[in-house]
Amino acid sequence: MEYRQLGNSGLKVSEIALGSWLTYGKTVEDTTAEDCIRLAYEKGINFFDTANVYEQGQAEKVLGKVLKEYDRDKVVVATKVYFPMGDGPNDRGLSRKHIIEQCDRSLQRLGMDYVDLYQCHRFDPTVPLEETIMALEDLVKQGKVLYTGVSEWSAAQIEKAQGIIQHRGYHKMVSNQPVYNLLQRYIEKEILPVSESHGMGQIVFSPLAQGVLTGKYKPNAEIPKDSRAANKEIGRFVDRYMDNETLEAVQKIDSIADQLDLSLVQLSLAWILRQPGVSSAIIGASKPSQIEVNVQASGIKLSQDVLDEIDKVLEEIAHIRKR
Numbered sequence: 001m002e003y004r005q006l007g008n009s010g011l012k013v014s015e016i017a018l019g020s021w022l023t024y025g026k027t028v029e030d031t032t033a034e035d036c037i038r039l040a041y042e043k044g045i046n047f048f049d050t051a052n053v054y055e056q057g058q059a060e061k062v063l064g065k066v067l068k069e070y071d072r073d074k075v076v077v078a079t080k081v082y083f084p085m086g087d088g089p090n091d092r093g094l095s096r097k098h099i100i101e102q103c104d105r106s107l108q109r110l111g112m113d114y115v116d117l118y119q120c121h122r123f124d125p126t127v128p129l130e131e132t133i134m135a136l137e138d139l140v141k142q143g144k145v146l147y148t149g150v151s152e153w154s155a156a157q158i159e160k161a162q163g164i165i166q167h168r169g170y171h172k173m174v175s176n177q178p179v180y181n182l183l184q185r186y187i188e189k190e191i192l193p194v195s196e197s198h199g200m201g202q203i204v205f206s207p208l209a210q211g212v213l214t215g216k217y218k219p220n221a222e223i224p225k226d227s228r229a230a231n232k233e234i235g236r237f238v239d240r241y242m243d244n245e246t247l248e249a250v251q252k253i254d255s256i257a258d259q260l261d262l263s264l265v266q267l268s269l270a271w272i273l274r275q276p277g278v279s280s281a282i283i284g285a286s287k288p289s290q291i292e293v294n295v296q297a298s299g300i301k302l303s304q305d306v307l308d309e310i311d312k313v314l315e316e317i318a319h320i321r322k323r
Contacts, residue, residue, distance in 0.1 A: 001044025002299045006279045008199030009147055009174040011116065013076050015273055015298040017047035018291070019205060019282040020059040028286045030062055037066040039288045041075070043295045049177075049203065049282050050110075051080035051121060052102050057109045064110035072112065078203070079106045080151060080177075082121035094124035096135040103139055118145040119177055123157045130164055137170045149175030149200070155190035162198045173200060175279070180204035182213060182253065182268055182314065183241055192277045201279030204272060208283070212241040213268040215254045245317055252313045256306065269297035271310060 003012045018040040020033075028036075037048070048067065050059045060079060067075055081102045084092040092098060103118060118139060120132065139145040150158065150173060158176065165172055176195050178187045180202065187202065195202060208214055241247075250264070257267035272281045283294045 001295060003046070004279045005201070006117070006147065006203075007174040007195075007201035009201075011076065011147060011174070013047040013203075013280045014045045015280055016045055016269065016295050017049050017203065017280045017282045018045050019049040019284050020054055020063060021051070021205065021284060032287060033062050034066045035288050036285045036291060037063065038069075039291050040285070040295075041070060043291060044298075045291075045295065046074065047076045047078070047203075047280055049078045049205075051083075052085055052106050052109075053080070053083035053121065056085065057105070060106055060109040064112065068111055076116045077110065077112065078117035078119060078149075078175075079110070079115050080119045080121040081106070082124060094120055094127045094132040094135075096131050099132065099135040100139070103144055107144065114144050114146060117147045117149055117175060119149040119151050119175065120153070121151050123150070123153050129161060133161060133164050133168075133170065137165075137168075140171050147171075147174045149173050149177065149203075151177035152179070155194040158191070158194055158198065158200070162200075172198065175203050176200050177203045177205060177282075179206045180272060180278070181207050181209045182271055182310070183209045183246060183250075183317075192275065196277045202275070202277055203280050203282060204278060205282045207272050207281040208265060208268055209241050212246070212250060213253075213264060215250060215264045217241075217247055218251070249313050249317050253310060256309055256313075260306065262300070263293055265293050266297040266300060267302075269294060270300035270302055271307070273297065273300075274302055274307065 002015050004015055005011065006013050018037065048063055050063050052060060054060070067077065081099055082092070082094055085102060090097050106115065107113065118136065124132065136145070136148045140148065148171065150161070153176060162172060176191065178191060180187050192202065253267065254264040257264045260267065269281055272278055283291070285291045285294070
């Protein structure tokens with residue numbers, strides 16, 4: 001496993017991180033989830049991502065239970081705040097009240113005194129941005145949070161937030177967590193340049209396009225019954241990638257991987273990590289064997305010829321997210 005600095009901060013994170021969205025506390029049994037977390041740590045993953053909203057705190061509980069087995073200073077733990085955690089009018093968003101209260105509850109569920117990274121899960125247009133930033137700064141000063149960041153904010157929103165932070169002399173946000181993969185590249189146009197100008201590293205999620213970039217889904221073929229796409233509850237997250245045109249392109253990229261003696265998964269992750277602005281790619285794992293394959297992507301370097309060949313395939317897809 002290789003490690004990168006999280007943006008311009010001094011914090012070093014594994015190139016591959018383990019996430020818990022749609023898996024731990026939800027579709028994966030707790031014992032299997034615990035095995036995955038332990039194996040990830042053994043394979044050199046030091047970066048673990050979760051959020052309070054993932055199964056209303058259950059994912060944090062599963063993660064915290066296992067990480068208690070290791071020295072706290074050996075792991076980097078990220079969680080997030082924004083989405084509803086109750087039915088009350090103050091049980092959501094980025095108000096000072098919600099941020100402070102939810103940070104304390106996340107710490108309780110994780111069984112930790114602090115989180116390494118606390119991220120605003122989405123932008124909240126209903127709350128003054130200054131209020132949100134001041135609440136995050138107070139958490140840093142209290143020692144409950146070491147670093148702060150955002151997830152799926154626009155370039156303009158990031159720019160405005162960092163401007164306020166700089167003006168007030170606060171601790172700068174060090175990360176952005178966007179979706180990014182071979183089939184969804186919207187961050188390349190504005191978000192990557194703006195983030196890099198402010199020293200923010202990308203912690204990308206859905207690097208395998210919800211499993212489409214594993215090659216399990218074939219053009220003009222039935223969806224595997226045990227797959228994410230077949231799951232009525234979470235299958236909607238896969239639908240955007242499931243047209244034959246996209247699946248045919250994925251098969252072509254799989255052929256490129258074969259020529260390099262790599263799996264499609266390893267090639268897809270290495271393609272993401274080619275970007276110097278990317279600090280880590282968050283994988284999801286429903287079984288330990290997936291972690292065994294994914295971690296092997298760390299350190300793989302792709303030649304420009306290979307990158308050009310991949311781009312040529314992607315350009316054939318009419319709806320490629322390369323805005």
